[in-house]
Every structure is written in C-alpha cells, then in structure tokens.
Amino acid sequence: MSHGIHLIADLRAATGLDDPAFIARVLTEAAAQARVTLLELKLHHFGPAKGVTGVALLAESHISIHTWPEHGLPAVDIFVCGPEARPQAALDHLVTAFDGQVVQFNRIERLA
Secondary structure: OEEEEEEEEEEEOOOOOOOHHHHHHHHHHHHHHHOOOEEEEEEEEOOOOOOEEEEEEEOOEEEEEEEEOOOOEEEEEEEEOOOOOOHHHHHHHHHHHOOOEEEEEEEEEEEO
16 A cells, blocks of 8 residues: 655756746645645755755645756655645646756655
8 A cells, every 4th residue: 555656856957946936936836736735835045056955845745856057957856645646747847847857767655
C-alpha cells in the first residue's frame, strides 16, 4: 500500500531562477495543480543573480526547490500523499513555468 508519491527531478535550460517572487508564484501554482493544500511558503534568495531555495509546506507533505541560475539548473522535490494528490501535474507545471527540460527524474512510492 502506497502512502505517498515522491518525485525528484533536475531540470536544465530553465529561466527565472533568480527571481523569488516568480518562484513563489510558480510553487503556489504547482500546489494548486497537484490538488494539495498549501500551508506555508518559505523562500531564501542568496542575492542578486544568485539562486533561491524554497519549500512549499503542504498539508500533504511538501514541494521544494533549489536553483542555480548561473547554470540554468533547478532541483525540485515533490512529495505528496492522499488519493486526490497529483504530483506529476505539479512537476509538469514547474517544467513549463521555468521553461526547462527534465534531465534526471526519480519516482518513489513511499510505503508503510
């Protein structure tokens, strides 16, 4: 019996990775696409032209991101539980919003 789906992906050729307001909006939209409940959003920007690390705390777990704008690379982690949750929809939204391409992908079914 699965108790959640955990998607881990690295993207490349992505844009908007040094813009915390944009990243906040994209994470919020990704949570909506996943049909999960956003409880809190926390981001840290490392400075002009630098990366952002952030987490969307969900009632169903989390969506997190760490970006390297100088390389066009965001690393994303989506872990959700519940029968209505759609983690792939969240990942698809992130890829589209950042205009990137998935170069590494892992899907893990979390078991009890």
